[in-house]
Amino acid sequence: MTKPLVVINVVGLTPSHIGRHTPNIARVAADGFSRPLGTVLPAVTCSAQTTLLTGLLPRDHGIVANGWYFRDQAEVLFWRQSNRLVHGERLYEAAKQRDSSHTTAKMFWWYNMYAPVDWSMTPRPSYPADGRKVFDSYSEPPDLKDRLQARLGTFPLLKFWGPGADIASSRWIADATLRVMAEHRPSLTLVYLPHLDYNLQRLGPDDPRIATDLREVDAEAGKLIDAARDREAHVVVLSEYGITAVHRPIHINRVLREHGYLRTRREALGWETLDCGASRAFAVADHQVAHVYVQRPDDVAPVADLLRRTDGIEIVLDRQQKLAFGIDHERSGELVAISARDAWFTYYFWLDDALAPDYARTVDIHRKPGYDPVELFVDPQLRFPKLRVARRLAQKLLGFRYYMDVIGLDATIVRGSHGRLPDPGREATDGPVFISSSDSIERDDIPMTVVKGALLELQFGKS
Helix, strand or coil: CCCCEEEEEECCCCHHHCCCCCHHHHHHHHHCEEEEEECCCCCCHHHHHHHHHHCCCHHHHCCCCCEEEECCCCEEEECCCEHHHCCCCCHHHHHHHHCCCCCEEEECCCCCECCCCCEEEEECCECCCCCCCECCEEEECCHHHHHHHHHHCCCCHHHCCCCCCCHHHHHHHHHHHHHHHHHHCCCEEEEEECHHHHHHHHCCCCCCCHHHHHHHHHHHHHHHHHHHHHCCCEEEEECCCCCEECCEEECHHHHHHHCCCCCEEECCCCCEEECHHHCCEEEEEECCEEEEEECCHHHHHHHHHHHHCCCCEEEEECHHHHHHHCCCCCCCCCEEEEECCCEEECCCCCCCHHHCCHHHHCCCCCCCCCCCHHHHCCCCCCCCHHHHHHHHHHHHHCCCCCCCCCCCCCHHHCCEECCCCCCCCCHHHHCCEEEECCHHHCCCCEEHHHHHHHHHHHHHCCC
């Protein structure tokens, strides 16, 4: 008989967080067990989630980062949403093979669009031809988002990412998931709670204010845990990575540009954009890992040497070394750079802030050729930031074009990052966690690649 299972992904949660600030999550661990979870390189959302659901390394499932260089289009694309980018059998496909009546709700995990599940939802704004951005979501079945948003209001995208990101988005996701669980009773429920991610990056993991964030996300997880218990379902709480304190950004693309490898294009309105197709080498920065794409084979060795001599870069993986880390996929860069523990990579490629592209000062996760955690902050140099935001929102409400230019260009403001593997002995603070309400799958060592099999065992027993 298939046992119901609820998997709660509390982003940024580490073993060291479990305690007095997380009583609901700690209760799950007390009923079953808790272990550090061995992660993958890169330890970022899309790669980690895909390994959790396929049991494969990035070399096999193909999700080598949150975004990468699409060579045939000569473009960097981040945060794609199609499930068809993922290779390998997913957890819910394997479950369906074992029980044809098995159903899955996949709430806000990544690659939700066109995933072979029964109920799913993911943010998906609309972009009218007049340049506006209208908040909305994508769901399967299509009317699910309408039914949920009619009851809960439009999904609060401004609370999901950007300077305003806070507990409201995780609360909305939890409440929506509770409704799906109550109405449809899925065999497997996958739910994503991103709240901890925000201030761990803004403030750093050692800031005492993180205690408040732990209590807030634990309360939302607690509602889901209680609903699961009412159904006599197993509960698993896990995370994708831990966040380490950082204080120095590495402008890797500026290094490549200064040495003649990276090329930009001056646009008609005066700013610069990265010209990937014309560059001999450039980096796709993603937290503490950067894929470095090198056009000419003869340039690979000198670029690797240049980066190894760059302050803040700890390791540069070449072709053979990528094999050892399971990241040797055609989507990967010819080189993969890994920062020191206290550093992280920016995507910045301009040498003069006056020439920064227009999107640099906005929240624009799809246009930027790299991840930008500075989007979590309102530019501290703005004299009246709330007035500027209010003015821009008024323009939006009136139907005018608007430019939400409230993000700064000072990357030193970021205090937390992730992506590299935890240093030996630091798994409890720098790595993710796996918590199960049942000790039937308990083991001493839990690499991320065994999670899929462990979840199947929870639902179906040992095969």
